[in-house]
Structures are given as structure tokens and as C-alpha cells.
Amino acid sequence: MPKVEFWYEFASTYSYPAALRIEALAAARGVEVEWKPFLLGPLFASAGWRDSPFNIYPVKGRYMWRDMKRICALLGLPFARPSVFPQNSLLAARVATALSNAARAKFSQRVYSANFAEGRLIAERQVLAVLITETGLNAEAALAAAETPENKSKLKGAVERAIELGLPGAPALVTADEEVFWGNDRLEQGLDWAIGKR
Amino acid sequence: MPKVEFWYEFASTYSYPAALRIEALAAARGVEVEWKPFLLGPLFASAGWRDSPFNIYPVKGRYMWRDMKRICALLGLPFARPSVFPQNSLLAARVATALSNAARAKFSQRVYSANFAEGRLIAERQVLAVLITETGLNAEAALAAAETPENKSKLKGAVERAIELGLPGAPALVTADEEVFWGNDRLEQGLDWAIGKR
Numbered sequence: 001m002p003k004v005e006f007w008y009e010f011a012s013t014y015s016y017p018a019a020l021r022i023e024a025l026a027a028a029r030g031v032e033v034e035w036k037p038f039l040l041g042p043l044f045a046s047a048g049w050r051d052s053p054f055n056i057y058p059v060k061g062r063y064m065w066r067d068m069k070r071i072c073a074l075l076g077l078p079f080a081r082p083s084v085f086p087q088n089s090l091l092a093a094r095v096a097t098a099l100s101n102a103a104r105a106k107f108s109q110r111v112y113s114a115n116f117a118e119g120r121l122i123a124e125r126q127v128l129a130v131l132i133t134e135t136g137l138n139a140e141a142a143l144a145a146a147e148t149p150e151n152k153s154k155l156k157g158a159v160e161r162a163i164e165l166g167l168p169g170a171p172a173l174v175t176a177d178e179e180v181f182w183g184n185d186r187l188e189q190g191l192d193w194a195i196g197k198r
Numbered sequence: 199m200p201k202v203e204f205w206y207e208f209a210s211t212y213s214y215p216a217a218l219r220i221e222a223l224a225a226a227r228g229v230e231v232e233w234k235p236f237l238l239g240p241l242f243a244s245a246g247w248r249d250s251p252f253n254i255y256p257v258k259g260r261y262m263w264r265d266m267k268r269i270c271a272l273l274g275l276p277f278a279r280p281s282v283f284p285q286n287s288l289l290a291a292r293v294a295t296a297l298s299n300a301a302r303a304k305f306s307q308r309v310y311s312a313n314f315a316e317g318r319l320i321a322e323r324q325v326l327a328v329l330i331t332e333t334g335l336n337a338e339a340a341l342a343a344a345e346t347p348e349n350k351s352k353l354k355g356a357v358e359r360a361i362e363l364g365l366p367g368a369p370a371l372v373t374a375d376e377e378v379f380w381g382n383d384r385l386e387q388g389l390d391w392a393i394g395k396r
Binding site for chain 1: 241245255257260261264265268272277364365373378380381383384387390396
């Protein structure tokens with residue numbers, strides 16, 4: 001079964017519709033998805049950005065929020081612009097990293113809805129504990145697993161790998177032959193590539 | 199008949215497939231296209247960029263060239279990475295501005311193919327003269343019309359209007375109700391919007 005890696009960052013706006021769409025699109029093509037949480041901060045820092053480019057460049061930011069609203073409306077996804085953007089996603093990414101791939105997918109979709117539809121503060125430990133529980137997992141165990149040195153290193157390794165792959169942002173699909181497809185707009189194309197339609 | 203404005207910059211990579219696709223997509227929906235050449239330089243300058251962001255941020259640049267190659271392959275469009283990027287597009291934009299809308303469309307498509315498929319130096323007056331002739335127009339007359347003070351002001355006005363509309367880049371579609379759709383990826387969505395499908 002062909003595989004793709006789905007690289008995402010919990011603070012990334014366009015990763016929200018992508019995370020909610022990817023499994024159905026992949027299933028329709030018989031493709032397996034490996035969920036790869038990472039952090040954009042270190043990638044942005046190497047471009048000289050200490051904040052989201054959507055905050056640094058207000059014209060792009062204004063456009064992005066309008067575009068997100070229209071995209072979510074077209075997809076029938078609830079959307080509410082978060083009061084805090086970008087939210088610190090470190091702990092959420094660590095939790096996701098520690099989970100099995102299937103649980104990671106479910107938890108990650110839960111976090112995206114919390115961030116971009118429900119106005120919840122996903123940087124906070126208590127909020128994450130609730131989201132883990134709502135995913136059907138044990139919050140205490142998941143948070144403990146998230147904060148082991150091994151798991152922290154694993155996430156760091158993912159960030160290094162993202163840089164090595166040349167990901168320009170999130171979300172991104174990476175195929176077995178290391179083709180990179182950036183953006184919610186490229187999910188279909190990346191999945192088609194994975195099954196040899198190119 | 200519903201109308202959209204198609205805003206484009208001759209140095210913009212993603213404007214190439216958009217310029218070659220827009221007329222057929224619009225015709226299929228019964229939408230009329232007004233071709234609006236403008237310059238990205240002044241918009242980028244206000245973001246602090248004195249070069250294409252694809253040159254300033256090499257990770258984005260590398261991705262864009264790969265993405266362009268794949269997109270053009272999918273569309274069956276010839277593509278060759280230009281040796282000079284971005285090319286100075288001022289004179290080409292002035293020529294386009296001076297033409298009637300129908301001639302502007304044809305000339306603009308010709309310039310895009312010259313820039314992104316044929317390795318031609320579209321900043322040069324003699325090259326533009328050839329491209330004007332190849333479009334079936336009088337080169338001398340078109341270049342003279344391009345350089346009148348009125349025409350220069352008209353292009354300046356277009357740039358000011360692009361800033362006012364909040365265009366984050368090129369290409370962009372602007373509908374009658376001033377919705378902005380940015381990118382080759384948004385042509386279908388913008389045209390659907392223009393005919394009330396949203």
C-alpha cells in the first residue's frame with residue numbers, strides 16, 4: 001500500500017482543513033497516511049521570522065483569514081478566527097508525537113477543531129488534557145509520555161528532518177520518493193503522485 | 199455577463215499557468231475577463247523586499263521551481279526555468295496597459311510563454327517588439343502608446359489600486375464585489391464566486 005507522510009503544525013491555519021480532509025482523500029486512493037507533527041518556529045527562525053509571517057506581513061495575514069473563512073465554508077467545516085495566533089503548539093506536538101499513528105490522527109484533528117473552530121487555548125496543559133480525554137485516551141499517561149526525554153528528542157528529530165526535506169511550511173505531503181507537496185491545495189496532487197498518477 | 203478582473207505581473211511564475219488557463223475557465227462559466235497588468239515591486243517594497251521573495255527565501259524558491267515544473271507538466275504547458283528571475287517587467291506591463299483588452303490577453307499570454315517556456319529576455323525592448331509582432335500587432339505603434347505619460351500614469355494607477363485591494367501577490371482574481379482570490383490555485387473558486395457559486 002503506497003504511503004505518504006502528512007507533515008503538520010498545530011498553529012498552522014491551512015493545516016486545519018488539510019488535517020480534516022486527508023484521511024478520506026487518502027482512503028479513496030488506497031494510500032496510507034503517516035501523521036508527522038513538527039514545529040514551524042525553527043524553520044521560520046532560519047528565514048529571520050520570530051512570529052508567523054501572517055502577522056509580520058499584514059496584507060498576507062488579512063488575505064489568509066478571508067481565504068480560510070471561504071475555504072472552510074466551501075468544505076462545510078466550522079471556523080472561528082482564534083483570539084490568539086499563532087498559539088504555542090509545543091506541548092500539543094509532543095503529545096501527538098508520543099501517540100500511535102491512529103490515535104495521533106484522531107487527537108490531531110481534535111486539536112485543530114479546538115484551535116480553529118472552538119476558540120480553545122491549545123497551548124494550555126489543562127485544555128490539552130481535556131482534548132486527549134475527548135479523543136478517548138488517558139490524559140495523564142499521554143502527557144507523561146509526551147514529556148520523556150526520548151519523546152522530546154523524537155520531535156526535535158522531526159523538525160530537523162523537515163528542514164532537511166526543504167518543507168517551506170505546513171501542511172505538506174511527502175511521498176516515498178521524497179516529493180514535497182505544500183499546502184492544503186496540494187493534497188490531491190500529492191496523493192495522486194503517491195499512486196503513480198502524475 | 200459577470201466580470202472578473204485578472205491581475206497579473208509578467209515576472210510572476212504562477213501567473214504563467216494562470217494566464218494560459220483563465221480564458222477557457224471563464225468562458226466555461228460565461229464570465230468575462232478584464233486583464234489587469236500591474237507591478238509587484240511596489241507591493242513587495244512595502245513588505246521590505248527588494249527582490250522576489252523566492253530569491254530572498256531560498257527554501258520557498260526551491261519549492262516553487264519544483265512546483266511550477268510539476269504544475270506545468272500536469273497542464274501540458276511547456277516550461278523552462280528562466281536564466282534571469284525575476285525579469286524587469288515594466289515595459290511589458292506598459293505595452294499591455296496600452297492595448298485593448300482582447301489584444302492585451304493575447305500579448306500577455308505571448309509574453310508569459312516567452313518568459314517561462316522559451317528563455318527569452320522579456321525586459322528587452324527588441325524582444326518585446328518581436329513578441330508584439332508575433333501577437334499580430336504593430337510593434338512601433340504599441341511601444342509608442344506604451345510610453346505616453348497618460349499610459350505610464352494608468353499603470354501607476356493600477357499598482358495603487360492593487361495595493362488598495364490588498365492583493366498579496368500575483369496572479370489574483372477580483373470579483374465585482376471586490377472579493378480577492380490569490381494564486382493560480384484559486385482561479386476556479388474565484389470564477390465560481392463571480393457566478394454566485396460559493
